[in-house]
Amino acid sequence: MTSRFLFTSESVTDGHPDRLCDSISDAVVDRFLQKDPYSRIVAECALSKNVLFLAARFATQANIDIPQVARAVMGEVGYREQDFDAANCSVLTSLIAMPQEQRAQADERDLSPAELDRLTVHSQVSVFGYACRQTPELMPLPISMANRLANGLTRARQQRRLGYLSPDCTVQVGIEYHDNRPARVASITIVAGSVAGRPVDGAELRAHLLADVIQPLFADDPIQPDAASEIFVNPRGAFPKSGPGSHSGMTGRKTAADTYGAYARHSGSALSGKDPSRVDRVGAYMARYAAKNVVAAGLAEECEVQLSYAIGHAGPISVRVQSFGSGTIADADIGTRLREAFDFRLGAIIRDFDLRHLPARHRPGFYQQLPIRGHMGHADLPWERTDRADSLR
Missing domain, CATH: 3.30.300.10 (GMP Synthetase; Chain A, domain 3)
Structure with missing residues (x-):
């Protein structure tokens, strides 16, 4: 890697359709393991407009209402009905119940080293x-900042400080490196949708994001945006439509x-x-x-x-x-x-x-x-x- 370069990482908020599909898939895993910790379960889904397709393959002693789990996750994200109706969207499933013998047969905490040797992997x-x-958490700085910024946007929306924000936002953070070390924040890009019926002026949105999200979030960081940092907010104009109503998502x-x-x-x-x-x-x-x-x-x-x-x-x-x-x-x-x-x-x-x-x-x-x-x-x-x-x- 060269000693002087710019690196950019992307993150998304919880209502982005891809992220929503990840959350639904993992919520299904959680419910199975909560009811039967020895379950085997693989779940993935695709989401577009008013249709969620969810496929799952499982071996379990639990009885899980998988469509209800999916609706609960979609409802918690906070879309308004005009943007995405989680309660009434179609949930299509393809479910395969595997034989009970394919559940885990023992608790790994109770197994001897020889018994652990017999638990082999099922994929390469x-x-x-x-x-x-x-960073203090020993992560690359661009993704650390991008994730923090995405979570900051979500908190600002949930706490009603920026209640007009859509649950679907995308952020990028570009970090300039000198001698392979982070030196400065080169750029921040935020693509922020707004909820139905709440158009917001671009200059107003930029001012709100700077004051309520960006500046407080990075105020104590040793590396933070400076006067030369480029900050782009909806660089292609307003996004009155966002979420599953305007683009699709998929697990992974x-x-x-x-x-x-x-x-x-x-x-x-x-x-x-x-x-x-x-x-x-x-x-x-x-x-x-x-x-x-x-x-x-x-x-x-x-x-x-x-x-x-x-x-x-x-x-x-x-x-x-x-x-x-x-x-x-x-x-x-x-x-x-x-x-x-x-x-x-x-x-x-x-x-x-x-x-x-x-x-x-x-x-x-x-x-x-x-x-x-x-x-x-x-x-x-x-x-x-x-x-x-x-x-x-």
């Missing part, structure tokens, strides 16, 4: 985790925003809508956990961990580390320490993060909140702990 995938020193189309804002690699697989037995989801969390502990231990300024899984194996067939020249020891030595300090087997990931039982301890759910907040970078998530840093030093 290479997943990536990344961490760096750009915001994976870059879910992870590292395209600053670092990710597996490309959707994270949402999958129970903990899916290594293409939980393996990405484990890779982030490993990378973050490497950086927290001071072994590198930035670190990427790649885990490659193959069908029929309990753990990864390869573990690869890259520190991009920032490591204090060789990348191969960091990899050796990771294999000694971490258990990358699927059953161990489920056990150590307690992934089957988190939905029961969070209301309305655990997984449902991840697409809205971002799957990475929040201290209360189990894969964001740095409790293995001492053992890596």
Whole structure:
């Protein structure tokens, strides 16, 4: 990577159709695991105008009203009926009930190491985790700022400070790097829709966003917008229509925003809508956990961990580390320490993060909140702990 460059990451608010599909898919996962933590469930959906199509495949002892779960999530987002009618839109489903024998047959917390070896993955995938020193949460600065800005827009709407905002907004943050380190905020772009019947002047919207969202959000940051930062608000004009009424959505189309804002690699697989037995989801969390502990231990300024899984194996067939020249020891030595300090087997990931039982301890759910907040970078998530840093030093 060159020493001087500009990098931009995108995030969206909770009412963006893609994000809404992610939230619905994860809400379905939550409900199944709350009723039966040993369920297997994969769910995904597509949304356009007044139709939601939801496909799910599951093995469970629970009885879940899947369309009602979807309507509840859509209703909570806050669209007005004129923009999107969650209560009366069509919900089409394609549901496949698998045999009960395909449920998890034991609690991973009770299994011996030999028994965990017999819990093999059902898909082949290479997943990536990344961490760096750009922010306190060890995330790249562009996606960290973009996610905070998107969440700030949502709060401003929910708290009625900017009640005319649509639940569907998109943001981009561009960061200028000098010597591979964040130096300044180069640009902020906000595409903000307005609710039906509430047109707002472009200059008024810009002034409100600056005063109520952007300036308070970044006021205490060491790097924040300056006089030369370009701030664009609806650069192509007003957006009187937004949300599912104007564009469609689908589960898994915001994976870059879910992870590292395209600053670092990710597996490309959707994270949402999958129970903990899916290594293409939980393996990405484990890779982030490993990378973050490497950086927290001071072994590198930035670190990427790649885990490659193959069908029929309990753990990864390869573990690869890259520190991009920032490591204090060789990348191969960091990899050796990771294999000694971490258990990358699927059953161990489920056990150590307690992934089957988190939905029961969070209301309305655990997984449902991840697409809205971002799957990475929040201290209360189990894969964001740095409790293995001492053992890596």
